[in-house]
Amino acid sequence: MNATVIETRGLTKRYGPTVAVEGLDLEIRKGEVFGLLGPNGSGKTTTILMLIGLTEPTSGELSVLGLDPRLTPLMVKRQVGYLPDAVGFYDELTAWENLRYITKLNGLPAAEADRRIGAALERMGLARVANQRVATFSRGMRQRLGLAELLCKTPQVVILDEPTLGLDPEAARDFLALIRQLKEDGITVLLSSHLLHQVQEVCDRVGLFSRGRMLLTGSVEALARQVLGSAWRVHLEAQPAPSDPEGALLRAALEQVPGVRLVQAESTGHWRVDAQQDVRSELAQAALGAGARLIGLTQARPGLDEVYARYFQEAADEA
Numbered sequence: 001m002n003a004t005v006i007e008t009r010g011l012t013k014r015y016g017p018t019v020a021v022e023g024l025d026l027e028i029r030k031g032e033v034f035g036l037l038g039p040n041g042s043g044k045t046t047t048i049l050m051l052i053g054l055t056e057p058t059s060g061e062l063s064v065l066g067l068d069p070r071l072t073p074l075m076v077k078r079q080v081g082y083l084p085d086a087v088g089f090y091d092e093l094t095a096w097e098n099l100r101y102i103t104k105l106n107g108l109p110a111a112e113a114d115r116r117i118g119a120a121l122e123r124m125g126l127a128r129v130a131n132q133r134v135a136t137f138s139r140g141m142r143q144r145l146g147l148a149e150l151l152c153k154t155p156q157v158v159i160l161d162e163p164t165l166g167l168d169p170e171a172a173r174d175f176l177a178l179i180r181q182l183k184e185d186g187i188t189v190l191l192s193s194h195l196l197h198q199v200q201e202v203c204d205r206v207g208l209f210s211r212g213r214m215l216l217t218g219s220v221e222a223l224a225r226q227v228l229g230s231a232w233r234v235h236l237e238a239q240p241a242p243s244d245p246e247g248a249l250l251r252a253a254l255e256q257v258p259g260v261r262l263v264q265a266e267s268t269g270h271w272r273v274d275a276q277q278d279v280r281s282e283l284a285q286a287a288l289g290a291g292a293r294l295i296g297l298t299q300a301r302p303g304l305d306e307v308y309a310r311y312f313q314e315a316a317d318e319a
């Protein structure tokens with residue numbers, strides 16, 4: 001198993017009477033992409049700020065790359081790239097000049113800085129606009145420039161606060177693809193977002209936050225299984241046999257497939273099947289066995305939005 005890169009135990013932050021983060025136990029391993037997910041005000045930013053030593057925890061333990069950000073904030077900052085939700089650049093300088101300025105502040109020798117800046121801009125798809133003033137950049141380009149800035153530090157860990165905020169769907173998808181590339185380089189990524197459906201594709205694991213507490217953690221599939229009781233969803237289109245006009249036989253056949261949890265008629269000839277594992281071929285066989293004409297079978301993963309909504313609905317019902 002990969003080394004633990006970020007670890008917290010009972011991490012808590014209070015602002016006067018407000019509990020921003022309470023009793024957070026977190027363990028993130030090298031090369032993981034971990035998503036802190038939850039609505040506005042649930043404690044994601046405060047968690048991030050504690051991890052990079054920008055705010056003091058009220059109590060609890062934390063370690064980032066084996067260091068305590070309370071004791072050695074500069075050493076942590078040197079190895080951890082942090083992209084806040086609003087990235088600030090000098091609008092009148094070009095992309096290259098902005099990065100050059102920052103690398104100079106970080107004490108990087110000029111030749112090495114030029115090499116890293118060139119590579120980072122290329123990697124972020126900004127090489128063509130390297131000499132363009134940042135004032136002319138879209139929000140998506142600024143975000144990519146923010147990531148390029150982080151890469152100049154050759155960080156081991158990258159922490160991104162709401163990285164897709166304000167991006168249109170295409171720019172958001174592109175940005176998430178860049179995050180996936182960081183993982184391929186062995187960089188550990190922690191990102192926060194309230195856009196559950198958007199980040200679920202890119203995260204190996206997620207922690208769902210609510211009111212300062214991380215209530216659920218795991219892979220999207222594990223959470224779906226835990227909360228919804230199933231992790232696979234298949235949409236099946238079939239015309240029942242002429243002798244089974246209501247589709248009752250077809251439905252019974254689908255229900256009998258091992259692993260199937262729920263079969264629901266969505267509209268005439270359309271069925272939704274929730275299952276514990278991939279049962280597509282078994283469903284196809286069952287449909288044919290019931291004399292139906294199989295028209296189509298598509299698979300969709302239940303989304304985090306649904307997990308989140310169901311989990312909090314159940315918690316509210318219990319309360």
Ligand SMILES: Nc1ncnc2c1ncn2[C@@H]1O[C@H](COP(=O)(O)OP(=O)(O)OP(=O)(O)O)[C@@H](O)[C@H]1O
Nearest residue numbers: 015018019020039040041042043044045046047194
């Ligand atoms: N400096 C502060 N002083 C007082 N209260 C604060 C401070 N920073 C955050 N809080 C409170 O702590 C709670 C958690 O806020 P936090 O910013 O961590 O949430 P978040 O999940 O990152 O939300 P968002 O998505 O809106 O950034 C909120 O109730 C917030 O009002």
